Amino acid sequence: MPNYLAALAVSDHVGIQMNEVSVLIGGKAGEGINSASAMIAQLLNHLGYRIYIYFDYPSLIRGGHNFAIIRGREQHAGACRNRVDFVLALDQETIVRQKEKFTDKTAFISNKDVVKNGGQGIPVKAILAEENAPGIMGNSALIGGFARVAGIDWQVVDAVFRRHIPKGADLNLAVAKKAFDMFEPVHPIKKGENLPQSLVSGNEAIGLGLVRGGLDAYVSYPMTPSSSILHFLAEQKERFGIMVVHPENEIAVILMALGFAYAGKKSAIGTSGGGFCLMTEGLSLAGMAEIPVVIVVSQRTGPSTGLPTYTGQSDLQFVLHAGHGEFPRLIVAPGDAEEALHWSERAMDIAWKCQIPAFILADKTLSEGTYSLDPGALQNLSGPIVSLGDGKTPYHRYGNTESGISPMAFPGTKDAVVKVNGYMHDEAGITAEDAGITDQITNKRLKKWETLIYLMQGYDGVIQSGTPAASTALLCWGSTKGICEEAAAELGLRVVRPIVLAPFPVDQIQKALRGVKRLIAVEENATAQLAALAERHGIITDEKILRYDGRPFTVEELVSRVKEAGI
Numbered sequence: 001m002p003n004y005l006a007a008l009a010v011s012d013h014v015g016i017q018m019n020e021v022s023v024l025i026g027g028k029a030g031e032g033i034n035s036a037s038a039m040i041a042q043l044l045n046h047l048g049y050r051i052y053i054y055f056d057y058p059s060l061i062r063g064g065h066n067f068a069i070i071r072g073r074e075q076h077a078g079a080c081r082n083r084v085d086f087v088l089a090l091d092q093e094t095i096v097r098q099k100e101k102f103t104d105k106t107a108f109i110s111n112k113d114v115v116k117n118g119g120q121g122i123p124v125k126a127i128l129a130e131e132n133a134p135g136i137m138g139n140s141a142l143i144g145g146f147a148r149v150a151g152i153d154w155q156v157v158d159a160v161f162r163r164h165i166p167k168g169a170d171l172n173l174a175v176a177k178k179a180f181d182m183f184e185p186v187h188p189i190k191k192g193e194n195l196p197q198s199l200v201s202g203n204e205a206i207g208l209g210l211v212r213g214g215l216d217a218y219v220s221y222p223m224t225p226s227s228s229i230l231h232f233l234a235e236q237k238e239r240f241g242i243m244v245v246h247p248e249n250e251i252a253v254i255l256m257a258l259g260f261a262y263a264g265k266k267s268a269i270g271t272s273g274g275g276f277c278l279m280t281e282g283l284s285l286a287g288m289a290e291i292p293v294v295i296v297v298s299q300r301t302g303p304s305t306g307l308p309t310y311t312g313q314s315d316l317q318f319v320l321h322a323g324h325g326e327f328p329r330l331i332v333a334p335g336d337a338e339e340a341l342h343w344s345e346r347a348m349d350i351a352w353k354c355q356i357p358a359f360i361l362a363d364k365t366l367s368e369g370t371y372s373l374d375p376g377a378l379q380n381l382s383g384p385i386v387s388l389g390d391g392k393t394p395y396h397r398y399g400n401t402e403s404g405i406s407p408m409a410f411p412g413t414k415d416a417v418v419k420v421n422g423y424m425h426d427e428a429g430i431t432a433e434d435a436g437i438t439d440q441i442t443n444k445r446l447k448k449w450e451t452l453i454y455l456m457q458g459y460d461g462v463i464q465s466g467t468p469a470a471s472t473a474l475l476c477w478g479s480t481k482g483i484c485e486e487a488a489a490e491l492g493l494r495v496v497r498p499i500v501l502a503p504f505p506v507d508q509i510q511k512a513l514r515g516v517k518r519l520i521a522v523e524e525n526a527t528a529q530l531a532a533l534a535e536r537h538g539i540i541t542d543e544k545i546l547r548y549d550g551r552p553f554t555v556e557e558l559v560s561r562v563k564e565a566g567i
Helices: 033-046 092-097 124-131 135-149 154-164 169-180 202-212 227-235 250-262 273-289 316-321 337-354 364-368 435-456 478-491 506-512 529-536 555-565
Strands: 020-028 050-056 065-073 086-089 107-111 120-122 198-201 217-220 243-245 267-271 293-299 330-332 357-363 370-373 462-466 472-475 494-498 500-502 518-523 543-546
Touching: 020 033, 020 092, 033 050, 033 065, 033 135, 033 154, 033 198, 033 370, 065 092, 086 092, 086 135, 107 135, 120 135, 124 135, 124 169, 135 154, 135 169, 154 169, 198 202, 198 337, 202 227, 202 293, 202 337, 202 357, 202 364, 202 370, 217 227, 217 250, 227 243, 227 267, 227 364, 250 267, 250 273, 250 293, 267 273, 273 293, 273 316, 273 357, 293 337, 293 364, 316 330, 316 357, 316 500, 316 529, 330 337, 337 357, 337 370, 337 435, 357 364, 357 478, 364 478, 462 478, 462 506, 472 478, 472 529, 478 494, 478 518, 478 555, 494 506, 518 529, 518 555, 543 555
Parallel strands: 020 086, 086 107, 107 120, 217 243, 217 267, 267 293, 293 357, 330 357, 472 494, 472 518, 518 543
Antiparallel strands: 020 065, 050 065, 050 370, 198 370, 330 500, 462 494
């Protein structure tokens, strides 16, 4: 028997007081990994922990090894460590494939019917038979066993089940209690002082942010890892009062969204790299016709299909340069659910203020990860400024202005003929090929770059965290926020992280880097795309720490690699 299992064959009642805890649950697709991990997260949430959940699964319809790591910390959580404190094994493969994460203190709770040498084995079939419960409730037995081994009071278990299982709570609790009563605490988890918070996935946060920004219509063709935005908003469309449309392909998606915006409805679309490839003609149309649209691109490992259910940060340069011709765009890369909610709302607001395409650049880690979120920290934005003209002169959809932003009206507006055009056009939207008109309209369109740069100075587009006086800084973006902040805390480093990537906030980054003598880029791609962007603006990195195997950095890995890079 391996040492890590032998140590747990007998409960020692000693326990370990922890201020953070990691729980791994593994099994086959279809065994309820997601729902069980959500319940475990809620147990930890009610003990005062801040939550992060990482999901790992292959691109299979059914089967294959799936696992989730639920990490609770007293402080903000946004990354995983190499080791886990508890394992809930729904199958033998979990014990075999995850052994590198086990230590001699890891506690095991398993389905005794299918797992050999699984620590605290639970006779799931027998419990279900005793309670006359369906097989789908088997995971409740493992959660009950985990709660006991982790020293969680039954009152907490009861409250969480009743709150988060809308149907069959009593029967699920009866199954859980059977397993709960079989064991004694092995590793009691310390109870914290924090109050429970909402647990929200990155994609749910994006959807909520879009709704807060005034979303009227969400249009999408499913593509992992963006798909759950479509599922979430479709489920909640009546509650939010929005339209949700699933057209036949990605080309139809962006054209339909532009049609909504032309008619005065705020629209957003979601996809991943492969789907966005098909949308680039429509993106250019949005640029020429000056139609606002929010585009969510959630990155995964590419190119092509690559690893469709694994993460990556390799589409920054693609999104930065996609489309033909020259037109302004906004790109933001939030780092967790709270930022995703904030910046999705802002992206909608800015897209309409400037009449441009605005990108929310996420990735699998952020989109499908679950985070603690404090709704009280959110701020309401003022509505977008939409001018309909003065009513005294003929309405011109592309009327020249000092800001480059023309008054916006929609079909049906009294005394306004609204013409939008993907061809070169004059101020009224009439097709034109005259050289002078071409210059005039191009200059008007590009003026919005300057307006956008000015507007973005009013936002915190760059976040500095860690040790402010440190002379070594980590430069990162997107979902690497959590891992870089934890590594920086251990090593006494500064973290500089641009959330706004276009227009690139050069001044804000240089201000955040004052006093830094050594700059280390940390990215989850093979070519250091943020570092390349920064270097084009005169910000030179000294080292590049990259990971591009589809898996996110762990805290221990990044700490080790930063040390290897020399600090």
